[in-house]
Amino acid sequence: MPDSRVTMKDVARASGVSPATVSFVLNDSPSQTIPAATRERVHRVAAELGYVPHGVARALREGASRIVVLNVARLPHGGASLAGFVDALDDELGRFGHALLVRYRDRPDDTDRLIAAISPRAVLDLDRLYFEADPEIADGGWIDGLAAHTSVQIRYLAEQGHVELAMALRDDPGIERLAALRRDYAGRILADLGLPELRTLSVGWSVEDDRRAVASFLERHPSVTAIAGLDDDAALRVLAALRDLGVPVPDQVAVIGFDDSPLGELFSPALTTVHIDGAEFGRRAARTLLDEPPGSEAPGPATVIRRASA
Amino acid sequence: MPDSRVTMKDVARASGVSPATVSFVLNDSPSQTIPAATRERVHRVAAELGYVPHGVARALREGASRIVVLNVARLPHGGASLAGFVDALDDELGRFGHALLVRYRDRPDDTDRLIAAISPRAVLDLDRLYFEADPEIADGGWIDGLAAHTSVQIRYLAEQGHVELAMALRDDPGIERLAALRRDYAGRILADLGLPELRTLSVGWSVEDDRRAVASFLERHPSVTAIAGLDDDAALRVLAALRDLGVPVPDQVAVIGFDDSPLGELFSPALTTVHIDGAEFGRRAARTLLDEPPGSEAPGPATVIRRASA
DNA sequence: GGGTGTCACTAATTCGATTTAGTAACGGAG
DNA sequence: CTCCGTTACTAAATCGAATTAGTGACACCC
Numbered sequence: 112m113p114d115s116r117v118t119m120k121d122v123a124r125a126s127g128v129s130p131a132t133v134s135f136v137l138n139d140s141p142s143q144t145i146p147a148a149t150r151e152r153v154h155r156v157a158a159e160l161g162y163v164p165h166g167v168a169r170a171l172r173e174g175a176s177r178i179v180v181l182n183v184a185r186l187p188h189g190g191a192s193l194a195g196f197v198d199a200l201d202d203e204l205g206r207f208g209h210a211l212l213v214r215y216r217d218r219p220d221d222t223d224r225l226i227a228a229i230s231p232r233a234v235l236d237l238d239r240l241y242f243e244a245d246p247e248i249a250d251g252g253w254i255d256g257l258a259a260h261t262s263v264q265i266r267y268l269a270e271q272g273h274v275e276l277a278m279a280l281r282d283d284p285g286i287e288r289l290a291a292l293r294r295d296y297a298g299r300i301l302a303d304l305g306l307p308e309l310r311t312l313s314v315g316w317s318v319e320d321d322r323r324a325v326a327s328f329l330e331r332h333p334s335v336t337a338i339a340g341l342d343d344d345a346a347l348r349v350l351a352a353l354r355d356l357g358v359p360v361p362d363q364v365a366v367i368g369f370d371d372s373p374l375g376e377l378f379s380p381a382l383t384t385v386h387i388d389g390a391e392f393g394r395r396a397a398r399t400l401l402d403e404p405p406g407s408e409a410p411g412p413a414t415v416i417r418r419a420s421a
Numbered sequence: 422m423p424d425s426r427v428t429m430k431d432v433a434r435a436s437g438v439s440p441a442t443v444s445f446v447l448n449d450s451p452s453q454t455i456p457a458a459t460r461e462r463v464h465r466v467a468a469e470l471g472y473v474p475h476g477v478a479r480a481l482r483e484g485a486s487r488i489v490v491l492n493v494a495r496l497p498h499g500g501a502s503l504a505g506f507v508d509a510l511d512d513e514l515g516r517f518g519h520a521l522l523v524r525y526r527d528r529p530d531d532t533d534r535l536i537a538a539i540s541p542r543a544v545l546d547l548d549r550l551y552f553e554a555d556p557e558i559a560d561g562g563w564i565d566g567l568a569a570h571t572s573v574q575i576r577y578l579a580e581q582g583h584v585e586l587a588m589a590l591r592d593d594p595g596i597e598r599l600a601a602l603r604r605d606y607a608g609r610i611l612a613d614l615g616l617p618e619l620r621t622l623s624v625g626w627s628v629e630d631d632r633r634a635v636a637s638f639l640e641r642h643p644s645v646t647a648i649a650g651l652d653d654d655a656a657l658r659v660l661a662a663l664r665d666l667g668v669p670v671p672d673q674v675a676v677i678g679f680d681d682s683p684l685g686e687l688f689s690p691a692l693t694t695v696h697i698d699g700a701e702f703g704r705r706a707a708r709t710l711l712d713e714p715p716g717s718e719a720p721g722p723a724t725v726i727r728r729a730s731a
Numbered sequence: 732g733g734g735t736g737t738c739a740c741t742a743a744t745t746c747g748a749t750t751t752a753g754t755a756a757c758g759g760a761g
Numbered sequence: 762c763t764c765c766g767t768t769a770c771t772a773a774a775t776c777g778a779a780t781t782a783g784t785g786a787c788a789c790c791c
Contacts, residue, residue, distance in 0.1 A: 116537075118777060129741045134779055142780095144738060166538030167480045168777030171746050176477060177538065178522075198525060210535050212488075212522045215508060225520050227426075228476030228487065318686050344684070351687040374654070374684055376628050377661040428747060439771045444749055452750095454768060478747035481776050 117162045126156040133157070137164070175232045177209040179400055180225070182236040191343075191372050192389030199393030200235075207401050233400040238288065256392060260413040261296040264339050264369055264385045266304075267415045273337035273365060275307050277328070279345040281315035290341055293369075297339065310335055314348040318355075325352035329364070336364060337421065343368035343375050343384055350378055350420060365421035380419035387413045427472045436466040443467070447474070485542045487519040489710055492532065492546040501653075501682050502699030509703030510545075517711050543710045548598065566702060570723040571606040574649050574679055574695045576614070577725045583647035583675060585617050587638070589655040591625035600651055603679075607649065620645055624658040628665075635662035639674070647675040647731065653682035653694055660688055660730060675731035690729035697723045 119137075123130040128149065135143040136153040170176035181200065183193065201211040209232060214225070226234060268276055278297055280290045298309045312328040314321040329335070340346025346368035353360050360366055360380055368375055368384035375382035391410035398405055429447075433440040438459065445453040446463040480486035491510065493503065511521040519542060524532060536544060578586055588607055590600045608619045622638040624631040639645070650656025656678035663670050670676055670690055678685055678694030685692035701720035708715055 116777090119779095120777080128739095130778080131741060131743095131780080132739085135740090138779080140780085143740085146739075149739080163534060163537040165481075165540070165777050167477055167486060167540050168746090169779075170477045171475075171481050171748095172777080172779050174746075201525060205535075210522070210539065212520070215511060215523075224473060225515075227473040229520065230475070230477050318691075347684060347687055351689070354689060374657060377657050378688075379661070379664060381628075426747090429749095430747080438769095440748080441750080441771060441773095442769085445770090448749080450750090453770090456769075459769080475747050478776090479749075481778095482747080482749050484776075 116165065117160045118165070119162070122153065122157045122160060122162050125160060126153050128153065170230055175230050178212050178229060178231045179204055179209055179397075180212045180214060180229075180231045180234045182214045182234065182238055192370050192387035192392075195389030196393040196396070197389075199390035200397050201393075203394045203397035204401070207397070207403065209397075209401065235396060235400060256387070256410070256413075257292065258296045260369070260385060260387050261293055262300050263413040263415060264367055265297050265300045267383075267385075268337040268339060268365065268367060268421065269304055269306060271337070271365065271421065275310070275332070275335045275337075276301065277310035277312055277332065277335045277338045279338050279340045279349045280311055280313050281341055281345050282313045283315060286341075293341055312338075312349075314345055314352070318348075318351060321348045322352040322355050325349055326356055329356075329358070338364060338366050340366065340368045340384075342370050343372035343382060346382055346384065346420075347372075347375065347378060350380070350382060354379075361419070361421050367415075367421040371416055375416075376418060378420075383418045383421040384416050385413050386416050426475065427470045428475070429472070432463065432467045432470060432472050435470060436463050438463065480540060485540045488522050488539060488541045489514055489519055489707075490522045490524060490536065490539075490541045490544045492524045492544065492548055502680050502697035502702075505699030506703040506706070507699075509700035510707050511703075513704045513707035514711070517707070517713065519707075519711065545706060545710060566697070566720065566723075567602065568606045570679070570695060570697050571603055572610050573723040573725060574677055575607050575610045577693075577695075578647040578649060578675065578677060578731065579614055579616060581647070581675065581731065585620070585642070585645045585647075586611065587620035587622055587642065587645045587648045589648050589650045589659045590621055590623050591651055591655050592623045593625055596651075603651055622648075622659075624655055624662070628658075628661060631658045632662040632665050635659055636666055639666075639668070645674070647671075647677070650676065650678045650694075652680050653678035653685050653692060656692055656694065656730075657682075657685065657688060660690070660692060664689075671729070671731050677725075677731040681726055685726075686728060688730075693728045693731040694726050695723050696726050 119130045119133050123133045126133070132145065132149070133153055134140070136145055136150050137157060166177060179200075181197065183197075197211070197213060204211050212229070212231065265276065276297075278294055280294065294309065294311060301307070301309050310328075310332050312324055314324055338346070338349050340349060346366050350360065350366050353364060353366070358364055366382065368382045371384045371386040375384050388410050395405055395410070397403075429440045429443050433443045436443070442455065442459070443463055444450070446455055446460050447467060476487060489510075491507065493507075507521070507523065514521050522539070522541065524535070575586065586607075588604055590604065604619065604621060611617070611619050620638075620642050622634055624634055648656075648659050650659060656676050660670065660676050663674060663676070668674055676692065678692045681694050681696040685694050698720050705715055705720070707713075
């Protein structure tokens with residue numbers, strides 16, 4: 112395994128020109144006029160030798176590597192649409208010669224060090240996005256989408272005739288920002304609709320604790336007839352608690368999830384939920400980050416997957 | 422925002438030495454003798470100026486960046502222990518000044534291009550690991566663990582008195598290698614125990630298809646009394662199908678999962694499963710990759726989380 | 732035929748950290 | 762007093778690609 116890297120110099124020598132010319136040809140340098148014959152020769156030789164540009168050297172020269180960092184430390188890892196978002200982001204960046212570096216953990220100065228160390232082309236920080244709500248951030252519409260998707264979830268319940276609604280949150284500190292935001296959006300939508308204030312409850316510990324939390328909530332708010340989950344996980348926990356408590360679903364209390372996890376349909380009753388096309392957002396985010404035109408239409412709105420629970 | 426990077430040259434000037442000396446001090450260069458006074462001064466100045474080494478420049482010089490690539494394209498993303506593995510790997514690499522780049526997609530030449538482009542310090546490819554079973558690979562014992570963990574799952578069923586066992590696989594082409602390996606291990610363990618050959622069935626499409634698959638399986642193999650899931654997802658699908666078919670669990674058929682997903686306990690009956698400490702494997706993998714001593718004891722064996730389903 | 736332009740390239744510098752080869756300065760031994 | 766060895770540094774080369782500032786060699790126009 113001779114770790115002999117083919118450099119631009121090798122290509123230059125083999126095709127009888129200078130490294131500079133090779134660079135001009137391979138990068139389609141607009142300020143240079145190079146005859147088709149030379150271009151073709153250089154391209155052919157590069158392909159023959161299997162030349163691959165050394166990203167590190169290029170990054171040093173250009174001041175930024177072709178890497179995009181995505182920070183999702185404070186978001187639930189399991190979300191189905193987030194997975195789609197990440198996959199599509201990765202794919203689309205790859206199409207433009209970039210790679211995605213996903214950070215799941217957030218030790219703050221560590222992230223700064225990382226950034227200083229690899230000079231990423233861009234950093235997409237979904238955490239800060241959710242927290243600071245800076246409209247300038249290139250997220251492909253993800254954050255605006257969150258408001259719209261929440262609206263789909265809440266309005267569905269309203270259309271079914273429910274009046275007093277609650278949202279089931281999770282006390283996981285890792286996602287409190289997301290939780291606060293979703294709850295906020297939901298509250299505003301209820302106000303728009305002229306419905307009573309949103310109640311909230313928390314689930315997410317043991318099954319027994321969840322059951323106790325749900326029981327005590329229903330006792331305090333007997334007129335609530337529908338519960339929207341922060342995500343499918345929260346909704347399924349509520350569903351399990353209601354089952355254990357013997358509360359009929361959806362007749363006494365309806366439950367709707369958020370973000371269409373594959374397990375929702377396995378439950379009994381099967382979980383009604385909101386499907387979000389994370390992939391399209393990911394694709395758009397990639398293009399925004401690289402200053403490319405969007406190239407495709409804005410993602411469609413979220414859709415309700417109607418099953419038995421609401 | 423003056424994006425003025427503090428370079429080694431700046432530190433050198435401010436502390437009255439040459440860049441070379443700064444490098445020697447900051448890297449504890451063993452071949453150099455530098456008096457404590459100078460060391461201290463350089464360190465202090467570097468801290469004051471907020472000097473952060475430029476990873477890209479360093480990578481160019483050293484031939485490899487301080488990045489480790491983890492390829493998990495063909496594994497289920499949702500696995501609880503894999504998440505722990507990845508998190509711990511990331512943490513531990515960070516502790517040694519390295520960053521983890523997780524690849525979820527596997528367009529093969531693309532990965533090669535990525536590797537050529539960023540010169541990672543190491544590549545941990547769990548896919549190839551599972552496929553090629555190369556004992557040299559630095560996975561912190563993950564792959565050996567898989568055999569051991571499978572053993573825990575199968576032996577539990579045997580200890581409960583089950584004789585004819587089946588494994589529920591998933592037809593997802595993304596995980597076929599993992600599936601083949603797990604099935605293989607399970608088969609060998611049954612042989613060791615002197616039990617009949619392992620049966621297999623496939624689930625993973627729609628709920629209806631799963632139900633049909635399970636029903637037809639039970640018809641063909643009425644003497645099978647226990648089903649081990651490839652993972653919790655497969656096990657939960659079997660569990661849902663058995664519920665819909667009215668088959669009593671665990672009385673007629675017992676079900677055990679694998680990899681302790683948080684949703685297993687929400688089901689009714691709650692899913693018995695195998696808990697794997699992925700984090701410890703991740704930590705060990707990180708150290709192996711960087712040629713550091715393990716630093717902690719080998720991970721404990723997997724444990725059975727006993728619930729109602731088996 | 733001299734001046735101006737374009738064409739087709741190349742030499743040399745740059746990015747920032749590391750490392751090799753080297754050089755003053757000094758102390759001690761012979 | 763010279764030679765050797767150590768100490769405490771520094772100059773310069775290196776990694777590979779991108780880019781600026783040129784440089785010949787022509788062609789064309791007046």
